[in-house]
Amino acid sequence: MNPSTALARVVVDELWRCGVREAVLAPGSRNAALAFALHAADARGRIRLHVRVDERTAGFLALGLAKAGRRPVPVVCTSGTAAANLHPAVLEANHAGIPLLVLTADRPPELRGVGASQTTDQLKLYGDAVRLFHEVGVPERRPGQNAYWRELVGRATAAARGFRDRNPGPVHLNFAFRDPLVPEPTDPVDLEDPRLRDDWPESLAGRSGHGRWTRIERVSTEHIAWLEEGPRTVVVAGDGTDAQARWLAETAGWPLLAEPSSGARSGPNALGPYRLLLDTGPDLEAGIERVVVHGWPTLSRPVTRLLARPDVEIVVVSRRPSWPDAGHQAYRVTTTAALEGTVEGAGRREPDEWLAAWLAADRAARAAVDDVLAEEPEFTGLHVAREVAGVLPEGGLLVAGSSNPIRDLDLAAAPWGNRLVDESGRIDPRNHRRVLSNRGLAGIDGTLSTAIGAALVHRSGPAYALVGDLTFLHDANALVRGPYEARPDLTIVVVNDDGGGIFSTLEQGGPDHAEAFERIFGTPHGVDLGSLAAATHTPFTRATNGAELRGALSRSRGLRVVEVPVDRSRTRDLHARLREAVAAAAYDGVR
Template sequence: MNPATALSTVLVDELVRCGVTDVVLAPGSRSAPLAIAAHADSRIRLHVRVDERSASFLAIGLARRSQRPVALVCTSGTAAANFHPAVIEAHESGVPLLVLTADRPPELRDTGASQTIDQVKLYGSSVRWFCEVGVPEERPGQVAYWRSLACRAYQRALGPADPGPVHLNLAFREPLIPDGDPSWCEPLDGGPAGPWVRFRLAPPSVGLHVPATRRGVLVVGDGAVNVRRYVAAAGMAGWPVLSEPTGGARYGDHAISAYHFLLGTPEFADAHVPDVVVTLGRPSLSRPLLSWLKRAGEHVVVTAGAARWPDPTRSATQVAEVAEIPVAPGDDTWLRSWRSAEAAAREAVDAVLDDSGTTEPRVARDLAEALPNNSLLFCGSSMPIRDLDQAMRPRRGVRLMANRGASGIDGLVSTAAGAALAHNGPSYALLGDLTFLHDQNGLIIGPREPRPDLCLVVVNNDGGGIFSLLPQAALPGPFERVFGTPHGVDLSYVAAATGTPHTLLSSIGDLPKALRGEGPRMVEVRTDREENARVHAALRESTQKAVRALL
């Protein structure tokens, strides 16, 4: 057996023993040993994509939804560089990813050899761990090295305290394909079932005790863990729960879905300065919320690990891996005030949206309402997630996800497809037109590849809608060309190029019917950017009027 085949066979086997079930491959020559080993292992679900960026974000979706490491494989050169945006997203949002880049051996580096770049620490500080594996050789001790290395890489990617991407750079000499000789200088197998190295976690430490008060608030952002436990504790303590859509806590009697508008009303924000705020995950969608956090008497940030904690407002007074929310004596005046304001603002939001026709926040609200239980909804990082945050009513039964680590728009079709492949149930995605066009290659799925049950709802306003809500909109001269960026693309032709069924929504009332179907499909919703800006202004004015009437 040649060394390249031996290393790849052992590495793939050990990763499977550790728990890897999915491998995403972008084809190439130097990565042939890894590709052949993954294809030959019946325990692996293999996904092949012709575009490295699409492949890498597909892996993000698979790993984010399954919450276990996914192996991502490519050849040498710029192929590995095209993984970089996804590695950054995995780093920022804590997604466990095993990046296996094939490389040329040292004697070919810096010689002008094709597809040869410096891949050592290619992703810089955006990985939890990097290892230059070394050129495999036929000598005793290599199998133990390769298997222990695979275990360490898997466990470092998994965390659990600080999950994220791990980069293994694998230099292969030719021959790159099996030579038909199964012999090796030592046994290649891993012995009894199970990983070569078993990792044990220490028991969790005792949590931080939060000051007892009735005037507390639980804020839940993207990437939060142990959410149900904290929501239950907040319920016992009489605290309102302010959850972003992907926080997983927008349900129950204490959920305040209109918090963006409540805290955007200065009189309400002034009257509701909390004694304590406990933050889970990474809240980042609402500027009024972030400004209000700075005013809390005590701000406790709960983080999965001491190495990283989210505190964009620099207002945290305590950071802990576990926090205990106590029940304080007193009545529920504080909670009743929040709930009354929530009801008034919610009524105002719904009244504006019901009269708005087919507008972007109404599409977001009605989509979240229409989805069946056990659905997955993947959200675009620009306007879709913000529209959901401002318009979505509390509900159970739907899991919401988004790439909110770096919050870029790249690779989101592929991420949604990956998440759908890992989800046991129907999947949907709400994306903007620029986001969709940026990753239209995500629709390229070979005839032999696993196909996601995914409905893409694409809001098409012919450009970058979020800029119409920003100060740049006051610059009529350059605005349309350099911010609005109209593209004029007929999305039905983009869908047709890959055989993806396409439906143009004619009326917002037809949305539930348009969502029906199986496999990859697209529902296009055409909207107007100027009208969208007017609806958002109306939402703000109507909710502020309703809330002020209570004060």
């Protein structure tokens, strides 16, 4: 089976699983794979196919089917002006709130902009009139495609139905197809046909039975998705979460893997260097059967790999129309989740064997990290992150840069002991340390301005920023302020390793790339940060060890810069020693 046929048949199968029962086709060449797949689904009695020779007519026919049937209806066309002729129906569906699925075929990227026939710019062709647009990657014969295609269809049909915002409307998926565009006569129609097991590098079937790839629950602030007790579960809390993730972990008795900017990295179930445990833990990662995801976890590859495992049930808790599922494995998406039998305000469940094993491994891993850092002769970014986290009081604010600083906090800073609720049983933000980071796109730009803005409205305690030198230089103009502007109380700690230290921990930092590394990744700059601060009349201090840093952090009035110079040449070796130490300690911790 060629990739175009595989994509088309998987998409049509998942549309049927998501409740699509009618489809409209306008004939063409580039959309041939979808046409054959819809014809096969019609022959099997799954989706009734309607064919129209004019795209404008086809669009409004699909609109009428969706409006009367109250189900999403796809309309499929070829590239070029065919796609443009669907625009009137898209506009009507937008203003009327009709769940129209616009599936346009397109040329692959190498045929765009070079004068190829029937090729124009179809990216976001309908502008803001659609609830979701996605450029579907050119199908390839490799693992991971089935999950991507099926999860995308679930996301698209959910957006068309108005999941979360209760604002149904049109959705646009643009499919780039390469030749061949038609199936072979011997290609299996059934995606569970045994012949496909040898022909394709992964199963192209959906979930067991007739289940959708992603089960999506309608938004309701009162609704709780009750989770059964059986599977061994961990809670992952990414950026932008809240105390709900911690509440779930404690009431259910599950380990909590919380990023620093999640708002949930506290309490007895929160783990410290969890990403090292996922990499090296004694069968703990392999034993995970379910993950409940809150927020946007983006910091570590071990968590990313966990969320992409096909043998793990992924439950996503999100109130946003776009939910995180980079591994395309989410089975259930809901707004609130709780363990069956628990109620709001329920206390912490005592650790069972599953949680106790994680907590024992975590204690051993924290001790191992402490020992390695204590033996390290040089002051490093990990030491700085631990010191800054250690001085942050309840009610304090910390804004972390999106490169090494937030990851150093994640690895070296122990979870805080914040109370979940106050004496009245309510969550009081004044009792909690707040960690913010620009993790939406994880860029380094604008971080100082973000920190200054956050500090200007922060009222419950001191405010700090922890950034790298490149992040600082990228937004140094934030220190420029006029005489009439408000002055924040903010201490900016700059870990200065004279370049891009994070790259030394990645593949390009290995010995095979040493010759080119400094110029194109290390990028030393040699900037005197003290002189730069002086140019803007910003108070400046340099700290070279823990005692000097703690002294500098104790003076928190006004806007100040504290530079901590470190040597990035040792970073890769230090992280390797941490992994080895945690691997050995974690095994000892659970024996």
